[in-house]
Amino acid sequence: MPLHPPPKVLIAGAGLGGLFLAILLEKAGIPYHIYERTSTVKPLGASMGINANILPVFDQLDLLKDLQKIAFACTTLELYKESLKKIGAIDLSGFKEKAGYHTYIFHRPDFYELLLTRVPREKISFNKKVVWVLQNKEGVMIRTSDNETHHGDILVGADGAYSAVRQNIYKDLTKKGELPASDAGGFKMGFICMVGTTNPLDPEEYPELKDDHCHFKTHIGKNKAHSWVTTTLPNNRISFIIAEQLDEQVAKDFAFRNSEWSSESNAAMIKQIYNFPIKHGREGEDKILGNLIDATDPGLISKIFLEEKLFETWYHGRTVLIGDAAHKMQPSAGQGAVNAMEDAVILANCLYDISGGKEPVTPELITKAFRDYREQRYCHAKFQVENSQEMAKLLNGQKLSERVVRTVVYNLPRWIMNHVYLKQAGYRPQVMFLPTVPNPKGLPVVPQKPSKRYQEEQTAKNGSDVYLDL
Structure with missing residues (x-):
């Protein structure tokens, strides 16, 4: 009996989330194509960082060594008043031993170029802004700004905070009276x-440029609503x-x-x-x-x-949202890009499980996969939206209470800060259709839903049950 083909995935947006999803779908053997609204991606941006929450996936994808070539490990977060008097510092030097990875800081455009090298160029079309979406039981069709139409089975909106894909599906839901009131509001x-x-x-x-690690410094303005962060980067640069x-x-x-x-x-x-x-x-x-x-x-x-907003509606029909299109966060906690990549990991896992070929990929099966994806991701995304709000107050607040809290936090004993960071490092979703990376001993890791398809395939291949170290 012939196997049913996997779904063809259309990805709107060649940002970090869209590219990361493409890399994962490439590994999963699921056909896809990216449609990017700009004609070229400009090398804009400053530094960004990623940590143990997502780095196990970089190990799985054999991307970690390439990342380390363009990044510095960050071992200390320093905080200063505008007078340059030191308020305190958070020591991250022992984090790798317990969490398995350093936090890495790098130039965002360098990171983008790294991901871009892992996606075949023929699978990305630039200057293709999605302006219209039509979906039914047979499939999904998009129209781009150059009046072309493209067809697939699934559409992923990875096109940012002001997602055209989201606007299209929300318009449809509004007509049907099915869009939550909170989703209708602005940012x-x-x-x-x-x-x-x-x-x-x-x-x-x-002289700090001579060091092989990142100097991460936050400065708090006096009686002004400004804060500024400077970080040293490879190749003698400062962001x-x-x-x-x-x-x-x-x-x-x-x-x-x-x-x-x-x-x-x-x-x-x-x-x-x-x-x-x-x-x-x-x-x-x-x-x-x-x-x-x-x-x-x-x-x-x-x-x-x-801007910031957590949307309630992440999918409709054959269309699903990831990254800023689903949850826009303040940058204070440095979690925006990490959460977009975590979305991509969980969504790829869910799509892999419905793409085994034993049964046709029906609208009902797609909805089930989308629901599973949101259930696995929503609570953590909500936590990070709220955490980013609190970090914004911590780093920018000018009230006396906020200044006091800031001083206390940056002078807490090292063991307390390690406890806080390690608790957050316990959320580390992995690609469930690739060999998993063992977790450090003693690290309380959030359990992850295994891939039924992958386990069945490995059992058939090896002749015994497969147990995952998660």
Whole structure:
């Protein structure tokens, strides 16, 4: 009896989540194609980090060694007042021994290029913005901005916070009266952020660049709604991220004023932050943000708005959402990209299990897979949205209570911070259709749903039951 073919997956968006899902589907033998709205991806962005939550998957995909080539391990998080007086530090040096991995910091465009090398170029189409979606029992069809149509069995919206895919399915649900009221509302606005990464700098002028680990420094403004983070990166570079916290009304005004995103607006913000001090440079010669800005290509300094929202509806029919399209987080906890990749892992696991060929991939089977994906991911995504909110208060809050909490947190005993970090490191979903990475002894790991298909295949191959170390 011939096997039924696996579903063809259309992925809207070639961001980190979309690329990571493509890499996983490639491993699973599930056909896919990515449609990216831009004509090319610009090398914008500053530093980003990933940790033990997702790094076991990098081991599974043989990506970890390549990541380490473009990254620095981060062993300490330092916090300073605007006066450059040290508030405290969080020591992460013992984290690898207990969690299995360092936290790695790298230049976001370098990481993007690494993922891009793992996706066959013929499976990505650029300048293809999804503008219309039609789905029925037979399949799903998308129309792109160049008036082309493309057909598949499943559509994945990995197209960001203002996802066109989400807007299309929500429009359909609204007509049917099935969209939750909370999903119909807008984002919660909070921060304006400017980011960039310098060209190579002189290590004699910035001695910390001589080290083979990341210097991660957060600076808290005095009587101002600003905080700024600087991190040293491979190839003698320093990235900078400046966040300005806005009150609710000001945030709404910024969100809808196009003038705020012009080059003139960039210049205005640069003027405002230019003389903010940074804890870098030779002893007694501390620098200012302006030194880093002047060493950065102007076209690679970007200003972005940081919104947040956890959506309740993650799927409808043959369409499912991942990453920012489903849950947009503040960047304070550094979990946005990690959660998009975790989405991709769980969704790929669920799609793998319905793609074995023993039965046709029906709409009912697709819905079951989507429901399983959301059930596995929703609670953790909710936790990280809320955790990011709390981290934003911790790093940017100017109330006396927030300043006190900030000082306490950055001066807690090392064993307490290790306990907190290790508890979070226990959520580490793996690819269930690949050999799993053993977890460190003594680490309380959140149990993961095994792949019935993979277990059956391994049993048939090896002639005995397979037990997973999870």
